[in-house]
Amino acid sequence: MTKTALVVSAHSADFVWRAGGAIALHAAKGFRVTVICLSFGERGESAKLWRLPGMTLDRVKSERQAEAAAAAKHLNVHDIQFWDLGDYPMELTREHLFRMVDVYRTIRPSFVMTHSRQDPYNFDHPMTNEFAQHARVIAQAHGHNPEQKVIGAPQVYLYEPHQTERSSWNPNVLMSIDSVWPQKRAAIECMAGQEHLWDYYTRVAMNRGNQTARNSEQTCTYGEAYEAVFPHVVESLA
Amino acid sequence: MTKTALVVSAHSADFVWRAGGAIALHAAKGFRVTVICLSFGERGESAKLWRLPGMTLDRVKSERQAEAAAAAKHLNVHDIQFWDLGDYPMELTREHLFRMVDVYRTIRPSFVMTHSRQDPYNFDHPMTNEFAQHARVIAQAHGHNPEQKVIGAPQVYLYEPHQTERSSWNPNVLMSIDSVWPQKRAAIECMAGQEHLWDYYTRVAMNRGNQTARNSEQTCTYGEAYEAVFPHVVESLA
Amino acid sequence: MTKTALVVSAHSADFVWRAGGAIALHAAKGFRVTVICLSFGERGESAKLWRLPGMTLDRVKSERQAEAAAAAKHLNVHDIQFWDLGDYPMELTREHLFRMVDVYRTIRPSFVMTHSRQDPYNFDHPMTNEFAQHARVIAQAHGHNPEQKVIGAPQVYLYEPHQTERSSWNPNVLMSIDSVWPQKRAAIECMAGQEHLWDYYTRVAMNRGNQTARNSEQTCTYGEAYEAVFPHVVESLA
Amino acid sequence: MTKTALVVSAHSADFVWRAGGAIALHAAKGFRVTVICLSFGERGESAKLWRLPGMTLDRVKSERQAEAAAAAKHLNVHDIQFWDLGDYPMELTREHLFRMVDVYRTIRPSFVMTHSRQDPYNFDHPMTNEFAQHARVIAQAHGHNPEQKVIGAPQVYLYEPHQTERSSWNPNVLMSIDSVWPQKRAAIECMAGQEHLWDYYTRVAMNRGNQTARNSEQTCTYGEAYEAVFPHVVESLA
């Protein structure tokens, strides 16, 4: 049976910078990866577009959607959904929460990726963290739509925020993304509206790569780092 | 080539309560596990023996050594070494540090296990943590005995202290030890001098087992928990 | 005048596992203990019931209520209230908050017990913590129903969550519950729907008992642990 | 061009005890300081008024407003606004959030002052922190009222809560307020309803003054302490 993964992204570009390597890597391993973009980041993360004359909210959204869809293609995302819930601030209702529970129940992901618990630079990110984790726990509840099968206990990985130390984020998992780096870089380059971040996140990837090498005995040029929320259940310590 | 693991234990019983499952499990997987007991716990952890009439330090030590050796046999420890460095307090010199570096260089462990960084109930435990981790870093230094081959970057797992919350210990790895539980319990029962702890650590194992099940989708009765010091370098998040 | 205590429980079984000893012990000392169950845990904590054929939400609720009422009787709870606010997620409105304030003003508890501030396994628990603490502070406000008498500053004790270390919960109070253990165990056994937790929380009690003994000079077999939110105001340090 | 600062105060007295020195000092330097009092603290922080016979909510509010206005005059506040949003609990809606964004966009403050992130004694304080910081981030969003100019990245200073250690507040900025102490004391003495706090916050000021001296090489009698949320961007380390 095909394995799956779920990425819950506050804005339509977050999954690229922060989890693009993990997505492409698992797609290459045969996982079907679903990405939910709760918003387009149309208000708060589209500065460059807003500087163009005659820009409207709808045009920003459609540009951002096109960028994200193109990036998703590079990463071999199986399904990308744009929920268009607004940003700065997001408004996440009980109804959206249950919609996300349905996603969990349908996809049954092997693991989940989302934002850090804190971020003084961005209030949508911790809100998305809470939302994604809360829905996961409800999807485990036998009394929620009892005719459906509950999910198990997929690990939740928090991907890298902008300034890690100020966001109380401490990575305990590192992964080489060398084999998919060209895809991630291509996806990054789809983000025409945030060109100033292309090289920023390339450097992040290279330094995480260095740390990946240092913490193992493999060579590694590009890496990604994550904080696992739950203990790892392992069968061997080696 | 045979894989190896290294356990650095402050007193001669610590490796049993805290890492007995991991030791037996990896022995069963073919690992050669070396256990270094820095002391016998002869002064601080042998209350029952000291209540016997006519007890001497030497007799306590030999009783404790016999117990630990018997326990090690149940766990299929490959090599158990008693360094007899004293306890309450330990005295760990530069010379001992280099001796431990030699152990790292000789054994070349796939992973290391030792005590937590803090423990207000026991000052030998954090001292052992510092000692074991410091030696590991020196064993990585190319200029230390440059004719020898340096070691890589083996993960260090901190095993469970007596009262976890007061020892700033937060487990991020859980492992089922169901398959080796009879061995661990048999090893525990070798510790005649600390019979009051037999059931304590059995209950710890059962509750960690419950948590292992809850954090995964497997059944588990007996578990052990560890805090990994370094990020995990993984090839998949699933 | 009769002393009172207040326990705010997210689901109808929480007060049993986590605070059953404290409740029975204070009842035996003459305290009138009120337990508020905000929900029955009907959706999220009733897996076993939902596996029965033809189960409905109403039947789950009434089974859970019957279990909790029976447990409360064993613990000599003075008053148990079922607010039926739903679970997974709870919905706690301003109106419910003021209703809880009324409880504080009416009961005037000597101390309060509720959940931990964090719990990645359960989002109703931290919500209940916030709710119970918030209501306490409003009950202290002279301008809230100014014709009523404000309450003083009762200590708030956070009782034990499922996995303590992952819930940022650090107990600073331990109490022997030996004298009431048979009652707590009897109450636990009322929880027919969660039989898998009976022995889990028995083991928790035994290990907290061991820690209680170790941190004092008394013998103790069964204990409970709590985190006090506010500084203790004492008259002696001994 | 005139520089400005923004203070977001949960209740109408908070800005006096906690930030009065900073306000007066910057007014003296030529800053226009705007203070937003989200509520009057009419329910939760007006105990003394409520003890008067025949007191009503409206009378409490108008007394508290008069006190705060008088205090603001002593501190040379440029503009003090009373939003009257209620207290214990506050209710802060999306509409209020956008109103606060408008304040940021209009004032364009060089720095912002508000409450600590946690406070177990007071739930309005962390709510105000979240509110003030959230509005700041939205004011940075190009897509929010795109015809307006976004703000830059003003530092946010968290001023001193009642019991610092229990509020996870750790000051990393100290400032001598010697030159404006008479003004701050005069402002404090406007707070007729909370006379028990006059000397409390005077002593806080004197001990922070001592720490200011100890951490520098200047003399200082009265000080204030703040936690800066964001890294300081400096041009010199001396």
Add this chain to the structure above:
Amino acid sequence: MTKTALVVSAHSADFVWRAGGAIALHAAKGFRVTVICLSFGERGESAKLWRLPGMTLDRVKSERQAEAAAAAKHLNVHDIQFWDLGDYPMELTREHLFRMVDVYRTIRPSFVMTHSRQDPYNFDHPMTNEFAQHARVIAQAHGHNPEQKVIGAPQVYLYEPHQTERSSWNPNVLMSIDSVWPQKRAAIECMAGQEHLWDYYTRVAMNRGNQTARNSEQTCTYGEAYEAVFPHVVESLA
């Protein structure tokens, strides 16, 4: 049998500022309180004396001893010992550690008071913390001078450092010292060499008094705050 308490003070004035109230209060309750001054603070805490012409290390020491002895008399200290181990830095050897163990074994204190675990302003303070706690644990060891009776598990209270928030010190115990305040102030005034701290610690006492009142329902003018290292073992939560 007479109850006892032990205070381990890095320098000869620390016990006065930080624990003077607790000492006098327990003396009044009939406790015999022993104070160990590891050093006189002759190098690092005697600035005023060193400004006098012709000052020598011996004269500083004898002045400081006389001050501390006079203060101890005001507080009704039972026994004050000056170990004269040097300061800035202290040198604490294995021999001193065993001497401290002897003190524990002889006095058998009901509780212990010492410095905080961290203090960036003073390196002797954390060293004294480690020393006092380490000796306590050795005094519990049956194999240390096995002919003596081991001690139980006396609580350790960390008294207030200079700048609490920077010293990772979080008080969880507050105590009114109103009944002995005149004695504490008299003891403080014995410290001729540190007159600049008299009012500083008076203000600390008054603000801790305010917090004592706020956290209880008693009136209180002067208080002291402590961090208890170990969980409190209690018999009632009220």
Add this chain to the structure above:
Amino acid sequence: MTKTALVVSAHSADFVWRAGGAIALHAAKGFRVTVICLSFGERGESAKLWRLPGMTLDRVKSERQAEAAAAAKHLNVHDIQFWDLGDYPMELTREHLFRMVDVYRTIRPSFVMTHSRQDPYNFDHPMTNEFAQHARVIAQAHGHNPEQKVIGAPQVYLYEPHQTERSSWNPNVLMSIDSVWPQKRAAIECMAGQEHLWDYYTRVAMNRGNQTARNSEQTCTYGEAYEAVFPHVVESLA
């Protein structure tokens, strides 16, 4: 009078990667910067040299010294001292501590830079932190060489460790080093033995530059980040 700064570096390259920008920048402002290299990193940080045939400890040291001296020249270091105290592990005695105190007393630095408090990858770094901070406090002691003038309270900045999140290091100061970047890069390129780190620390500089821009309203390409140990004493919050 000329201002000065002091950098205490565990190994002879640390000051370059971690503080090179700050050094060059302050040299350009007219500061005389003294760098103390406690060791050459000859054993633990010279892997490349040790791979050369016939390498000896002395040759490694002289190569490392030459590299560091050349780098210091690029940064306009006023005085670089090589104390040759050994590495992996360092041995820092009381005598060395007093020698460092002399440096503080002689130089009288406006600020100090050194390593982070923790680093699981390197035990010399936290040891150097403790050493540099301890000496600073002794240099403040009036009784240490009382004929000399004590120092004031220079800020201590902890520069960036290899993996920040695992080293409990949280930067609260950012500085643009654009104006001196060519010098820092030239200094970095002197480190022939650690070429693999040239680009690593260039990327660190570029990402800290991005964060510097984001936290201010200036443009910035290259930055450095530091954690200030003590509160900043400021005269304005703007």
